[in-house]
Amino acid sequence: MQWAEGLTTMLGVYGAAGAVFAALFLWKGVAHVDAGARGAGIGFRAVIAAGCVALWPLLAAKWVRR
Amino acid sequence: MSVTYAAVQWNRQKKLYDSVIAGGVALYLGRFVGVGAMVHPQATAETLLIRGLGTAAFLLLHVVLSIGPLTRLDRRFLPLLYNRRHLGVTMFTLALGHGVFSLVQFHALGDVPPLVSLLTAPARFEQLGLAALTILFLMAATSHDFWLKLLTPPGWKRLHMLVYLAYALLVAHVSLGALQSERNPLFVGVVLTGACVVLGLHVAAWGAGRGYVEVCEVERIGENRAVLLKLGDEKIAVFRHGGKVSAISNVCAHQGGPLSEGKIVDGCVTCPWHGYQYLPETGASPPPFTEKVAVYETKVEGGKVLVSRCAKTSSI
Numbered sequence: 488m489q490w491a492e493g494l495t496t497m498l499g500v501y502g503a504a505g506a507v508f509a510a511l512f513l514w515k516g517v518a519h520v521d522a523g524a525r526g527a528g529i530g531f532r533a534v535i536a537a538g539c540v541a542l543w544p545l546l547a548a549k550w551v552r553r
Numbered sequence: 554m555s556v557t558y559a560a561v562q563w564n565r566q567k568k569l570y571d572s573v574i575a576g577g578v579a580l581y582l583g584r585f586v587g588v589g590a591m592v593h594p595q596a597t598a599e600t601l602l603i604r605g606l607g608t609a610a611f612l613l614l615h616v617v618l619s620i621g622p623l624t625r626l627d628r629r630f631l632p633l634l635y636n637r638r639h640l641g642v643t644m645f646t647l648a649l650g651h652g653v654f655s656l657v658q659f660h661a662l663g664d665v666p667p668l669v670s671l672l673t674a675p676a677r678f679e680q681l682g683l684a685a686l687t688i689l690f691l692m693a694a695t696s697h698d699f700w701l702k703l704l705t706p707p708g709w710k711r712l713h714m715l716v717y718l719a720y721a722l723l724v725a726h727v728s729l730g731a732l733q734s735e736r737n738p739l740f741v742g743v744v745l746t747g748a749c750v751v752l753g754l755h756v757a758a759w760g761a762g763r764g765y766v767e768v769c770e771v772e773r774i775g776e777n778r779a780v781l782l783k784l785g786d787e788k789i790a791v792f793r794h795g796g797k798v799s800a801i802s803n804v805c806a807h808q809g810g811p812l813s814e815g816k817i818v819d820g821c822v823t824c825p826w827h828g829y830q831y832l833p834e835t836g837a838s839p840p841p842f843t844e845k846v847a848v849y850e851t852k853v854e855g856g857k858v859l860v861s862r863c864a865k866t867s868s869i
Contacts, residue, residue, distance in 0.1 A: 488665075488669065488673055491668075491669045491672035491673045492666075492669055494672065495666060495668045495669055495672070498668075517699075520703070521558075521699060521702060521703065523557060523558050523699070523702070524557075524558055524699065525557065526557050527557050527558040527559065528559065528560070530559065530560030530561075531558045531559055531560045531697075531699070533560065534560045534561075534697050535694075535697050535699050535700070537690075537693075537694040538694035538695045538697075538700055541690070541691060541694055542694075542695070545703075546703075549703070
């Protein structure tokens with residue numbers, strides 16, 4: 488039981504951090520990481536939002552490198 | 554130069570494709586719940602919906618997995634391939650609905666948080682389903698071209714090949730779950746048939762993709778020159794050089810120049826348009842350049858040049 492509680496807590500923290508990061512990334516970062524996102528609409532940002540939450544460490548690394 | 558992304562690059566074909574998917578799913582769910590209510594009058598609407606969503610997702614996964622080999626066996630299936638991502642996202646949405654409704658119905662009423670209850674449930678089939686759903690989520694979430702570019706095509710493909718692991722997990726999920734409560738041999742037969750169809754199509758496509766196609770007599774290819782081979786939509790440049798024969802994609806990675814109209818200069822295939830070069834054996838540009846084109850197996854038998862139907866390495 489403890490391992491499951493620990494795992495869900497970790498997932499919650501990871502997801503919450505990802506949600507905060509995704510909001511920032513979709514607002515400012517995405518156009519720096521990919522020029523194709525410059526001027527892209529809200530629909531595009533909504534479509535990639537879930538992936539941004541899930542893969543935020545990867546995106547953060549790409550953003551920092553730019 | 555780049556194109557600005559859109560949520561979906563809509564065209565008439567995509568709209569038609571998505572309409573057929575949405576109509577098919579709605580029809581299936583409506584009939585499943587309707588017939589289910591008649592056959593199992595004691596079943597609640599939630600239970601019927603959970604089963605309907607689960608079977609629809611599982612069925613759609615079979616279609617998704619079958620499209621690839623079907624197009625390799627018969628190019629008339631290609632229109633199904635063009636919008637396979639939409640089919641995959643629809644399948645994930647159905648699977649997510651199945652998972653969420655199941656979580657609420659079976660794990661939300663106790664003292665333990667629903668996800669903890671699921672993870673520690675003695676019936677392991679639910680955890681298998683959760684693992685498969687996680688994979689399907691990652692695939693659906695990264696289905697946009699933005700992710701294809703970000704992860705690079707090989708990385709994106711590696712991630713999306715996890716669909717086979719998800720399928721194996723789901724077969725186990727169904728076998729240890731639904732097939733244990735529904736003892737009807739018909740359901741076992743349906744699951745087995747589905748697995749056999751998916752496996753059989755992959756084996757058949759693999760078999761059809763193997764083997765070689767005859768190009769011409771080796772003397773017909775001038776030294777350091779090429780002939781063009783068309784294999785369906787693929788164009789292959791077959792070069793003869795230094796007593797060897799090599800075959801690479803005809804399309805230059807720079808601006809799509811026709812490599813078969815070029816020649817081998819200093820041991821490299823040289824594009825006639827801008828002089829981009831590729832090693833004929835590997836398809837890679839000589840260092841420090843990083844372009845690469847697909848390479849095909851070749852052999853000479855009885856004076857005739859043969860080229861493999863499938864590329865040995867892909868373009869990157």
